[in-house]
Amino acid sequence: MEYGRGLAAFLIIKNVSSGTDRYDGSNAIVLAPGLCSGTLVPSTGRITIASKKSKSDGIQFADIAGPFSQKLASLDIAAVVMIGKSNSQNPITVVFSEVGTHIEKNMNLKEAVVSDTINEIRKEFGLEAAIIGIGPTGEHLLPLSSLFSTYPEGKVPEYHCTRGGMGDIFGSKGIKALVVKSKGHFNAEVLDKEGISKNAKKLGKIIVSHPICGGALPGYGSITLMKMLKQGRKIDLSKQSNISKNIKKYSKLCNINKTCSPICVIGCLNRHLKEGDNMYSSPAESEVYAALKEAFNIDDKAFASTINKEAFELGLDSVELVFSIALYYKAIDKNAKKEEIIGALDEIKKLSVIGRLIGSKTQGIYSFYSDKTNLKPFVTKPSVNEEGKFSVLIKSKPEYLKHISDLDYLYAMMTILGNFGICLFSAFALIENEDILYILSEVFFCKTGIKTEPSKIIKYSLNCMEREITFETNSKLDSVQKTIPEFVKVLYRYFDRSIK
Ligand code: SF4
Incomplete structure (x- = not known):
């Protein structure tokens, strides 16, 4: 079973070919709340947003905080895949709610700054709407543009902009904002x-x-x-x-x-x-x-x-x-x-x-x-370029994982947190805790009804990382072009079968 960050990557690999470029209509944006977003498991308000980074690169991820993830998961949505481009004059707003999903084409949000965008959307869909979107720099495809995400309503600060970009990919598809209109934060289906x-x-x-x-x-x-x-x-x-x-x-x-x-x-x-x-x-x-x-x-x-x-x-x-x-x-x-x-x-x-x-x-x-x-x-x-400067020491990890290097264990645990939707700030407490994988395997069973065990939780995260590397490699291989002298265009014509 795929879930969380792993599901986001799976859906990109399934829907986007390795030769696709960042702003191609055939590139996808995938949103996947963590497995436990929308439940009472603490600090699980994270959502993974994924897209293909460039023609020669693999997947770009954003790990975003805010109530959006909990509200989307409360609609029992495990992931959203958006492919194509809008040809609407105004950038579009995609709205998720208990009655379904629809696209708003007539909101006048073109080039609106972030606070105005939030105000307009909340006027239209209610103060409790959770929103992820872009500012004017995203609409103009500046690589420095990022995604904003609202915090719980009624308090300051109202929103934040994430590190790591991706606003330009939303802009290239003509998407200004994504809105979850639902009120509940903890209504995701849980078996136990x-x-x-x-x-x-x-x-x-x-x-x-x-x-x-x-x-x-x-x-x-x-x-x-x-x-x-x-x-x-x-x-x-x-x-x-x-x-x-x-x-x-x-x-x-x-x-x-x-x-x-x-x-x-x-x-x-x-x-x-x-x-x-x-x-x-x-x-x-x-x-x-x-x-x-x-x-x-x-x-x-x-x-x-x-x-x-x-x-x-x-x-x-x-x-x-x-x-x-x-x-x-x-x-x-x-x-x-x-x-x-x-x-x-x-x-x-x-x-x-x-x-x-x-x-x-x-x-x-x-x-x-x-x-x-x-x-x-x-x-x-x-x-990750700084990896070589450090020698990671994990003071305590389960006996059956002793064969995994401390660095690989660190990466695997970070992927697990993304898969479950747990904020990475909890990593200080969780990574060196020997019971954590057992607790997460219990949580997995209570949420899905599928029996699992700690080793399978970690194996899934290692497989996720391997799959991402393969996709990255394939993208690089696909973008390698033959280095033939430019003169070949004359020879193409001279030897073309259709010209007799
Ligand atoms: S730990 Fe901090 S960054 Fe993470 S979800 Fe909680 S408040 Fe937000």
């Missing part, structure tokens, strides 16, 4: 409700009793992750109790979202207390702050907040934006300050040539200035 809730409690307990998932993340928010990038396991948790007290105080004053979706037992959202009374508006804001410091030596939280909000309104990956602007100014040998950063954002808004160049991400900028080899180290590379 009592059993799943018993195992959900066990899982929740493991997550909250971990110092990172139950302490640092809800205490500091995802800025914890920034600290861990520098300090690894040695992260200092000593100031956490004071911060938690402050958070409680301000949570009472402000109507803030502390979780991306209901029953996340971690709740790392909006926990980053700034100096003074202010909260960060989104976890990405802390990353933008760090990026501004690293790329421009700008240490200004208010400025980071402005850049993050402006980027989100345009539907951009705000962190990658900072690095792209930095690379652009390096390329033209200009020492950039705040004014130049705001100027670059304006160029993107205007869709000028400079704006489009910056919107092509660091890779696009570097290919434009590839004679300047000093820029190469500043091009963003996929995280």
Whole structure:
């Protein structure tokens, strides 16, 4: 049985040929809630969105938080496959609800910024509508564009834009937004409700009793992750109790979202207390702050907040934006300050040539200035490229998995979390827990009625990874062209059978 991220990949491979390019109508966008989204299993508000990355690449994935996944799963939808392109003048909105799925062609959302898009959609479909969509930069196919996803309604922040792009693929199909209109979050079909809730409690307990998932993340928010990038396991948790007290105080004053979706037992959202009374508006804001410091030596939280909000309104990956602007100014040998950063954002808004160049991400900028080899180290590379710099040590894993390397085990566990729809932030608590695969196999049985065992759960995730690699290889092989001299076009004509 296919499920979650594995199902998304399966459907891409089944429906999209390996020679398909990113913006081809025959490329597909697949959405697959995790197996446990829409149930009471904690922190399972994640959905996988997949599409073919390019002619010579395999699958691009986005792992997105928000109530969309729970609501879609509550309609008992295991996956959605979208193929083709809309020829409508206005970008379309696809609506899922208890009465079926339909396409709205007449919503006037062309080039609307993200907050206006959300407001218009909620006016039409109700305040509880969960939405995933794109901003104007996605409509104009900027590679820097990403997907936005709403948080639970009625609180701030209202939405976030994801890392890793894909807004341009939605734009190429003429899709502005996907909406789930249903009210319920936990109505997905479950065969053994009592059993799943018993195992959900066990899982929740493991997550909250971990110092990172139950302490640092809800205490500091995802800025914890920034600290861990520098300090690894040695992260200092000593100031956490004071911060938690402050958070409680301000949570009472402000109507803030502390979780991306209901029953996340971690709740790392909006926990980053700034100096003074202010909260960060989104976890990405802390990353933008760090990026501004690293790329421009700008240490200004208010400025980071402005850049993050402006980027989100345009539907951009705000962190990658900072690095792209930095690379652009390096390329033209200009020492950039705040004014130049705001100027670059304006160029993107205007869709000028400079704006489009910056919107092509660091890779696009570097290919434009590839004679300047000093820029190469500043091009963003996929995280997996850093693999060789580390020696991963998993302190505890089940005896029967001792033959799998710690690194492969780490990847397999990440895939398992995607398959079940569990937020990756829970990985700190779950990856080294020896009972986790057993609990998940019980959860699998309670949800589906199909007996399984821990080794099968991990085997499925290893098979998923292998299948993705094969698809990637086939795409590369398909795009290899024969290197025949251009003169051949004359010879084609000379030797053509039809010309006698
Ligand atoms: S852990 Fe944080 S990012 Fe993950 S679902 Fe919960 S609130 Fe969202």
